[in-house]
Amino acid sequence: MDFVLPAPVKEALAKLEAAGYAAYAVGGCVRDHVLGMEPHDYDICTSAKPEEMQRVFKNERTIETGVKHGTLTVLLSGMPLEITTFRVDGEYLDGRHPASVEFAAKVEDDLSRRDFTINAMAYSPKTGLVDPFGGQADCNKGLLRCVGEAEQRFGEDALRILRALRFSARLGFPIEEATARAAHAGRDMLQKISRERIAVELTGTLMGAHCAQVLADFPDVLCAAIPDLETLVYSDRWPHTLRTLSYTPQDPTLRWAALLLEAPRPDRPDLPHEILQGLKMPTKLCETVRKLTFYPYRDSRNGLPPIRWLLMKLGLEQTEQMLLLLEADMLALRPASSEQAIREEYQQYREELHRHLDENVCYSLSQLAVNGQDMAKAGLRGPQIGQTLNRLLLQVVMNELPNEREALMNAVHQEKKEQ
Ligand code: ATP
Ligand code: MG
16 A cells, blocks of 8 residues: 655654654545545554653754653644654543553553544555554445444444444444443443533534434434424424435534524423533634524525615625525425525525625615714704614615615604604
8 A cells, every 4th residue: 555645754754763662654544545535644653652752852943742651743844743652541430531551661551442344554665554443344345443442432432422423424434233232222322421512512412414314314413412402403403404414515503503493482482502511612703603503594494584674684604604504404494406596596585685785775774874973963863873773774784765865864763753
């Protein structure tokens, strides 16, 4: 196998080897290479201990990422490389963290602690591929399988259950039978895992091209991770949600919104926001999903509200997101035969949106031809001013009034007279 490593990776391996240590590229980058995909980063493992690594790279910039766990980040020609000492995990007592981490002598020991066979391969130009668990064969078959006994491996660290879903969703590999059985059986152990780690793996799963299939196969695991989803997942809205997800662009905010679009219930209208806050997701994502899933904005099945009205309510970025989400919702709702027509319809909405922007149409208070001072001069006071401006904006947005000073002031005076 000819594995073309980037020059800085080759240099790091060569430096470690020249100092008498074993060193390999390992994990995700080897998997991606075997699959013919471009790795997004390179991890290195070595027999050198952290102090020994520091000596080998004493002339380079290093960052002490996790020296206690044997990890040093080295910057070679601007490329950050995470270099970690071979290690084996001690016993897991709490289903989350090994009680101890021991350095290991051989790369095979290090590979044996890794989660899946496809992630448990190492490579160096000197040794070639090190693949003690059949990772290459599983890559070729397209199968996700635990290293060792799945039940034991999930018992050590339940996060691996969600990692299995994530890799399956990304690569489209089915999860091997014993691994899948252990994932279903071990799902309640996810309660011991921190919300933040769960959020990372779920976001990764949602971002996968094959996420709908995986969530269709593991609804119980999803509910163990997010118990508040149970009502949705076991309702007749769930198949539609999965279809919507498969039509939604691969963007974290949009995928979360698609998952949670049908989640609000009469008794819990703000469930999407509650769920995301519970997972400690970034505030911006929580707030955006809250708006994107808020019912009045997405009542597109009875006709999309005017684009300018959406712009007024949501601003530009969220209006664009809303159009993508509603398009996916409509595609999921309709028979495949009308896919083309729906895509064209939404393309037209996007063109209309950009026409509005090009023409600088008014959709916000700051663009309105009158302001608070004008209202005060007309004799309005206190909260009346804001209320009137907002009412005028709405009338302009709905094309009931032109955005012209005279027309707007006339409307204000008229209204005062009638009071
Ligand atoms: P990605 O392309 O998503 O980064 P990756 O394989 O690099 O994929 P990481 O989460 O970055 O995934 O982890 C790096 C490697 O560390 C994995 O390939 C795997 O070998 C190992 N690993 C990570 N997390 C665990 C875990 N919880 N249990 C066992 N091994 C793990
Ligand atoms: Mg990685």
